Amino acid sequence: MTNSFDVKIGINPISWFNDDLPSLGRETPIEVALTEGREIGYQGFELGSKFPREPHTLREVLSRHQLDLVSGWYSGRLADRSAEEEIAALGPHLTLLEQGGAKVMVYGEVDGSIQGERNVPLFKRPRFYTDEQWRRYADRLNTVARYTLSHGVRLAYHHHMGAYVETPEDVDRLMALTSDDVGLLFDSGHTAFGASKTTFSGATPLDMLTRHIARVCHVHFKDVRPEIVEIARNRQWSFLDAVINGAFTVPGDGAIEFAPLIRQLRDHGYRGWLVVEAEQDPAVAPSLAYAQSGYRHLRALVDRATAQLEAA
Template sequence: MSIRLGINPLTWTNDDLPSLGADTPLEVCLSEGRQAGFVGFELGNKFPRTPDALSRALGAHELALVSGWYSSRLLERSIDEEIAALDDHLQLLKACGATVMVYCEVSRCVHGDQDMPVSRRPVMNDADWQRLTTGLDAVARHMADQGVEMAYHHHMGTVIESQADIERLMASTTQVRLLLDAGHLTYAGGDPVTIAERHADRISHVHCKDIRLAVMDNAINRDKSFLDAVLDGVFTVPGDGGIDFAALFAVLARKGYGKDTERWLVVEAEQDPSVADPLTYATLGYQNLSRLARDAGLIN
């Protein structure tokens, strides 16, 4: 198997709530992530957006580019418009060696609105589903032709959030591959182990965020926004919450995640860095993730 451990800069700075970690330089994120033990980073809003500059920034810390988030609007744009809109991002990932794109449809989304309860997230009708899934297959095919897989990120506050949404997405597409995010799926009331069992052959990327279940229950009961739940500390690093990563990784190992193609396990656990010290949690995340992955046979 060929699996590497990476991290997302959300531990240090937050794209959805830029005030979190606003004064933290990129160099601090990269140096502390490498110090914690990770060998790759996903992109964030402080990263350079040209191949040469990005490669230099990561290379200075012996880090690889894992991937980078893309906000799709296929419910608002044509397929050709979407392909044109994502091209710069696609070429950046491709030039810097990333083989997957974190891809999420954000039309009508509410996860970035601190005043909007996540329960008000958009729900698609049948025509929306047809338009979106047709578009996703076309865009995924275009990306794959250039050597980058679409890793679709189900996400709280968006049109594809729940386990039922994931099942319908998988049933309605043939080219789309899945980013399995244990934290988002648990928050949405789903079971990451079940999705891994059913769709392991289409999982191309894994985000390893844990959930503080009591905080999650409080956020749901009080009908809070996604960002307020983040500020409350709903997410944490693997092994520090209530998700059974041992069971999830056992399924991924049995199903051959990373067996034939290099894959990543990525700590993506947004917290308030003024409350949850980034280096402390990055180190804890690496230690727990590496132990859990090793025990499951995902890494040596």
């Protein structure tokens, strides 16, 4: 066990406005999200579509609210293009993160992804079918990860519903084929939802975190409502329909136990961000109330884990 637990609690603006489905929270200004987030106690924000994309302006906006830049989603297409093409494409985003002080880049593969398709059921997501397809993708990812790391920003691979790497088994395979330069973004909600079992297993997120703890460089914490996940599977909903109907929620409001996840991170010496990222309709789940609830739940667990460490 390590003698410190150096983590910060941040949030993704998706609690206020949703980039995949802009109709959710379209009317909410960025200043509302930043003001409320800071008042709650969050120390930083991930990027969203309403954030400035010029480094100096972004730093000004965040510093005005005494907030740090946590990271930012990058829509990658390595399934279809070369590492060199990807490196050229991600240049402006990498510069924004680097100059903003972020240490990780959230990499999400969107080639063929159906995560933003309202009328496409989840089972139609893209897949790698051969060993060669997996190896080629992993090799490209290794190259891109080495490049971002040379700029002081580690690639944090985001396994995601509706994409090539969705299930815990997909994550296992990708981690086995890639180097340590490729970091893993552990997402509790997508892990639970993406499990291949037909019924929710509360142990699934902890099992996957334990297997890949050495590669985890970023954490998204969201909870799941298993009854909604089950309906989404049985009725062949799209990812966005599952979101709209409440598959996800903030930590402490669903079925995932976060205390064991936090203890695992603590005991392995994780240092970085714990980010609340819960896709919901703010008209049904009011942004301020749910962001506050998620923060309080995580804050209490982190404080308890820290106190246990200091007392040991």
